[in-house]
Amino acid sequence: MLHLLLPLLLLISNVGRSQSSIIENLPGFPGDLPFKLETGYVGVGELEEVQLFYYFIESERSPKDDPLLLWLAGGPGCSSLSALFFEIGPLQFDYSNSSGSRPVLKLNPYTWTKIANIIFLDAPVGTGFSYARTWTSYNSSDTLSAAQTYEFLRKWLMAHPKFLANQLYITGDSYSGVVVPIIVKEIYDGNEAGREPPMNLKGYVLGNPVTCDVKDLSQRIPYGHKTALILDELYESTKTNCNGDYVNVDPTNGACLTDLQMVSICLEKIYFAHILEPICDFLSPNHTRVKWNRSILEENIIDVVSVPQQSKPWCRSYNYLYSYIWANDRNVRETLHVREGTKPEWIRCNFSLSYTKDVLNSVVYHRYLSRASLRALIYSGDHDLAIPYVGTLDWIRSLNLTLLGQWSPWFVEGQVAGYSISYSENRKYELTFTTIKGGGHTAPEFKPKECLAMVDRWFSYYPL
Template identity: 90%
Template sequence: MLHLLLPWLLLISNFEQSQSAIIESLPGFPGDLPFKLETGYVGVGELEEVQLFYYFIESERSPKDDPLLLWLTGGPGCSALSGLLFEIGPLQFDYSNSSGNKPVLKLNPYSWTKIANIIFLDAPVGTGFSYATTGTAYDNSDTSSAAQTYEFLRKWLMAHPKFLTNPLYITGDSYSGVIVPIIVKEVYDGNEAAREPPMNLKGYVLGNPVTCEVKDISQRIPYGHKMALVSDELYESTKTDCNGDYVNVDPTNGACLTDLEMVSICLEKIYLAQILEPMCSIISPNHTRLKWNRSIVEENIMDVVSVPQQSRPWCRSYNYLYSYIWANDRSVREALHVREGTKPEWDRCNYSLSYTKDILNSVVYHRYLSKTSLRALIYSGDHDLAVPYIGTLDWIRSLNLTLLGSWSPWFVEGQVAGYSILYSENSKYDLTYTTIKGGGHTAPEYKPKECFAMVDRWFSYYPL
């Protein structure tokens, strides 16, 4: 493969290198970082008016041999730093030793960087520390964001040619379920068209992925029924009266609306991301009265500090408060080499993006990719009400792949960690689907040990 790389490797001397820096220490973490962290910007677009910020962490095992992952957090608009600190990165907040405005960091024993090189990307523009130099460049959509991320990846690899031969996987969770398959198709088609640089694409990984928002949200009602949140009688009545469509409801269908009001009473106080955890966010008054049908990501961080601590239950939102304090600290921004004045405030999830959802169903991309020789891992935390596992299984079955085995448990330390099933197409493409038992919407956040075992085995071509 190296002889194929030589012609364009000669171009690198003329290629405008992305701005990057090696970070050896970070505020809140004692001593030097025991892994290699690089941050930087890559300009994309005709005039590079979009500047995408990234965190790159080399594998702690064997950087030259281990896979290279591009990780996209969901939203759209949720920062890569959220995925890094709360899901799969090597650092996490040490809650027992953090207090007030002094967040303390510690190592994550189940970081995916123990087995992989990972690029955490703030995309689309306006997410995290990514910014644009013109107002119009902030206008974005599913397709344009995917195109910009593909351009980012090409430029990043040209600036880091030693990773060109590493197995490449495009990965992410939540709303990136819409974006990742588009990028995978772009990379695959680019390779077929001999576009430079050639990428060693092997497949993709998606966790609790949004595929078609209308269908994903509709599946909350049958999932609520399966989990005993909605009664048999109410479920059967709603299914009949609404004709199985719980989102695009005919406003003159009084029986359906009445049923959905009852469903709202059952589900509106359930925490979408993990049904067993307390619900703490304030629901905005501008939400529809059918409150089971609320945004996939919903967070009111100010609510975290407005309630006296002694009278409130623990809530996952309290964990996120430290990320706001830490990422908006001037010394942290300087350490990360964030360009001064480009982002007035860091948000874990930016809900004010100028963003058009122009891909209403990404299954068509999965169907296209199922005709390739790639591999896919799709996983679902089985206690996620936001994007229920039954909806994910539904679209996977619609691909009409060949079933290679029965639904069966897999284990971590002798305990059931989830249930998996394997599909194939013409003995080339293969898709592994698995649940994470007890996991929520961002499964590694809730079940880090089990998710680490899952990817460690899957990347090594072992059965789960």
């Protein structure tokens, strides 16, 4: 019997091992890194069968005094490395000096690590370099991922006690708009129940957030009208004939279907992530337009690795090719201390996850949190058709908070950077919503200077 138990005991002892490493240089970056980078795994679950991979970067200003951010990317299934390179991290690709086989890195002058400590987490399991030790452990959901992330943060803070006193914010964008408020509730309730370690939770930050698939998708048509993509007469007719529901369409409602077909013609050539940038259409030029279905309201996912790069038009997705080349390089994985054999391939956004969306509307969590002493910053790029700002503003209004300040512009270097509005509840909970002028999905990728100014002021309790 003992010979049967020994392998099991060895397995259990290996599962619990955490790993963290200080990275002093990276392939593609000249010289030593001018900031402190740590990578590692934290095991979560009953037997720590889920191993979540993270990148931690200390603030370049004052690690002791600056806030600690936990950052989650969207998807679900998009790696936080994408956020690190293309949005708010200290590194970015030097496109002018990079080649297909040799990506070159350079410093990002607008990194949020200038003013904050940031944990970039690959979650849920199966995202980025995170993996599971059993097949069944790859099954995840909104609530399970939130619980595992809360467990990750508790264990990470116990291993890094010097950051327990830092102000803590849970942050992210896109689909993390569903998961982040659940995590914040987990932390808040854990603090109330006396769970260890106590966390200095101050609030949360969400960019271009998903909250409810059906409502988010429906808001694309009102947004298209506001931005002159849809003619006034067509919008009014569609609104009347479809009774304001553009997703769950009655197949016998011919007038609604006809209007939606015209709407699809207006929107089919628009890049949902940014309405002013070219759309990457890899379909045959001879394809025929299909009849209306809700796909016009859903994002088209393109595998930019398997499609040959075209010279015209330029498309933003071509930039992402470098992340695939870099993250799948053997030297890079060894430098990051990625465990060999755990992930055959790094994918920027893994849409093949075994994932259940069990929270259909996350607004209920915001309503719960509005009773607590917390701060919230919600921002949206105003050129984002994927998750339009009008829908975000609509659910914020549904919270019935007290208006603190009117809709007003804020500036960066004398130029309008966006418009903001502030709310409160019982003088405890405060929520600021702002647009990022010219920003897309997600805003920091398109307007990095303005987004850095925004969070620098907000974390410092200054008006935008």
